Every structure is written in C-alpha cells, then in structure tokens.
Amino acid sequence: MSSSQVSRILDEEHRNNIALLGKVEQALGRAPRFEAGIAGLIGQFVRALEHDVDRHFLFEEEQLFPRMTEAGDGGMAALLAEEHAAIREVAAELLPLARMAAAGAIDEANWSALRRTALELVERQVAHIQKETMALLPLLDDLLDEADDRELAFAYAAT
Numbered sequence: 001m002s003s004s005q006v007s008r009i010l011d012e013e014h015r016n017n018i019a020l021l022g023k024v025e026q027a028l029g030r031a032p033r034f035e036a037g038i039a040g041l042i043g044q045f046v047r048a049l050e051h052d053v054d055r056h057f058l059f060e061e062e063q064l065f066p067r068m069t070e071a072g073d074g075g076m077a078a079l080l081a082e083e084h085a086a087i088r089e090v091a092a093e094l095l096p097l098a099r100m101a102a103a104g105a106i107d108e109a110n111w112s113a114l115r116r117t118a119l120e121l122v123e124r125q126v127a128h129i130q131k132e133t134m135a136l137l138p139l140l141d142d143l144l145d146e147a148d149d150r151e152l153a154f155a156y157a158a159t
Contacts, residue, residue, distance in 0.1 A: 004140040005153035043102035067143045
C-alpha cells in the first residue's frame with residue numbers, strides 16, 4: 001500500500017463506496033417493486049451521491065489530474081476525467097428518482113427508471129474505482145512530496 005496520506009484517504013473512500021454500491025446493487029436486484037424497507041439505504045446512497053462523489057471528483061480533477069498530466073500520464077488523467085463526467089451525468093438523472101424513493105414517494109414507472117439508472121451508475125462507478133485503484137493511487141507516492149501530500153490531505157479533510 002502507498003505511503004501517501006492522500007492515497008490512503010482516497011482508498012478508504014473507494015472501499016466505503018464499493019461497499020455501499022454493493023448493498024445498493026443487491027437491494028435493487030431483489031426489489032422489482034419499491035419496498036419501504038429500502039428507503040433508508042436509498043437515502044444513504046443519495047447522501048453519497050450529493051456530497052461524497054462530487055467532493056471526491058473535484059479534488060482529483062483539481063489537485064491530482066493536473067499533476068498526473070505534468071508527470072506524463074495525461075491520457076489516464078483525461079480518461080478518468082471523462083468517466084467522472086459520465087458518472088455525474090448518470091447521477092444527475094438518478095438523484096431526483098432516488099430522493100423520491102428515500103422519501104417513500106415513488107411510483108412504479110419511476111421505480112423502474114431508478115433501478116435501471118442506479119444499476120448503470122453502480123457498474124460505472126465500480127469500474128472507475130478499480131481503474132483509479134490500479135492507475136491513480138500507486139502514482140501518488142511519485143507525484144506528491146511529503147509536504148504536498150500533507151497539505152492536500154489536510155485540505156481535503158477540511159472540505
């Protein structure tokens with residue numbers, strides 16, 4: 001594992017996100033119709049999409065991808081940024097539906113759309129996280145010196 005603080009923070013977020021995505025995927029796979037018992041999980045998913053995903057993506061795009069590009073890994077940085085855009089697009093379609101489900105107020109047609117869109121998002125995010133785990137996180141030891149790593153870790157924790 002990397003010695004970079006930023007790498008450890010992002011890896012922990014990735015692991016937590018994968019765990020949540022797995023729960024969402026399983027729950028939606030078992031629920032062809034909305035069930036009140038799933039509202040809490042969908043609410044947790046909404047909070048992750050509203051806060052964590054955008055915060056995480058912005059940090060990578062503003063702080064890490066430029067460093068990757070400077071180090072000669074611009075192609076990978078561009079690919080990861082494109083995936084962020086695609087995930088944001090799916091999340092924008094999904095969020096209003098997920099908010100309805102979290103409130104327990106979703107009809108059958110919207111539930112069907114939520115399931116389809118959420119499962120697409122799960123697939124995209126899991127694949128994206130796997131790419132970042134293999135390509136981005138290992139680079140951080142080379143991209144960040146100790147001072148930059150510490151400064152970025154503190155700045156990210158404060159957001």
